[in-house]
Amino acid sequence: MERAPVLRFDAVTIDVPLEGLGHLELEGTLRGGDLWLIQTDDEALGQALIDAATGLTAPRRGAVRFLGHDWAVMPDGFRDALRGRIGLIPRRGLFLPYADLAASTLIAARFHRTADDRALVVAADGLARRFGLPGLARDASVRDMSVDALRAACVRAFLGEPSLVLVESRPLPWTDELLQPLVDAMQHVRDRGGSVIWCLQDDPVFDDAAMPATERLRVRGRRLQQVDT
Numbered sequence: 001m002e003r004a005p006v007l008r009f010d011a012v013t014i015d016v017p018l019e020g021l022g023h024l025e026l027e028g029t030l031r032g033g034d035l036w037l038i039q040t041d042d043e044a045l046g047q048a049l050i051d052a053a054t055g056l057t058a059p060r061r062g063a064v065r066f067l068g069h070d071w072a073v074m075p076d077g078f079r080d081a082l083r084g085r086i087g088l089i090p091r092r093g094l095f096l097p098y099a100d101l102a103a104s105t106l107i108a109a110r111f112h113r114t115a116d117d118r119a120l121v122v123a124a125d126g127l128a129r130r131f132g133l134p135g136l137a138r139d140a141s142v143r144d145m146s147v148d149a150l151r152a153a154c155v156r157a158f159l160g161e162p163s164l165v166l167v168e169s170r171p172l173p174w175t176d177e178l179l180q181p182l183v184d185a186m187q188h189v190r191d192r193g194g195s196v197i198w199c200l201q202d203d204p205v206f207d208d209a210a211m212p213a214t215e216r217l218r219v220r221g222r223r224l225q226q227v228d229t
Contacts, residue, residue, distance in 0.1 A: 003031040006164055006195040007053055009224075012062035016048045022047055023060065025223045028215075030164075032193035035186060037213045038224070039206045041090060043169050045219050046199030050087075050166050053197065054078055054086055067163060069182065087157035089150075091168035110210050119224040120159065131181045134202065151198045158185045165189055167198040179205075187212070 009026035016024055030036060040046045050056055051057040052064050055071030063070045066082055075083070103164045107121055124136045131151040157165055165186065200206045206216065216227040 003033055003080055004101035004193070005031055006034070006066070007197075008063075008065040009052075010063045010065065012059045014048055014052045014057055014059045016044055023222055024219065026052065026062075026064075028217075028224065030195045030197065032195060033190045034195045034214045035190060035212060036195075036197045036215045036217060037200060037206050037211065038197060038217045038219070039203070039227075040201055040219045043199075043201055046169055046201070047091075049199065049224075050088070050168060050197075053164075053166060054083060054088070072097050084160070085161070085163040087165040088163065089153050089157045089165075089167045099222065105136065105152050105159070124155055124159055127158055127185070128152070130185065131155060132177055147178070154178075154182060158189065161192065161194075162189065163194045165194065165196045167196070169199055169201050169203070183211070 007030040009028050012026040014024050014026065018021060026049065037210055038046065038049065040049075048057065052059060053066070055066065057063065058072050063072060065071070067085065069078070071079065071084060094113050102124075105124060121136060128134070128136050128151070131154045133148065133155070136155070157167075167182075186198075189196055198205075217224050218227055219225075
């Protein structure tokens, strides 16, 4: 049986808001259980792709559909609700400076009411331990680009059983003990029918045969193209 589409790029052209990069053309369907590794020469291209995938940027041409819905034509309230089905580990700006880390980790799941508060805290505690924290961090503040902040950002991204997880280029070198929990969390998303996109630049993870990707793609000539393996 064919797996259901999670994210579809239908003949999409998006503008890349950086001088000299112009545009990016996207075509393809990310289905339940898929992991796409995408290599780009410039982080702005990966950012443009993620902005399109989450409906933050409207395409110049074509349509981006998440769970069968075109981002460009859905009502604002429904669009916001659908974004609650997406987890994101950003390259920069993991958390607001001086923010309470526990509240920042839980804020998206609480906003979208993916579960009652006690269940969210229990789930976050469990995820935190998998990513090498002693539990849900409750420090008053955290240095934004610290390794612990990255671990907490991973917890936030996978909390609430998202249908899609997007990982931007690595903001910090992934230590061995953090990389494996990330891959395991990705696999859990895939096993229950969700999907993952991981954007990379000049990173050995892309060519690692042990990485269980269903697709390896590169941006070539402003087009997203499959890499022969």
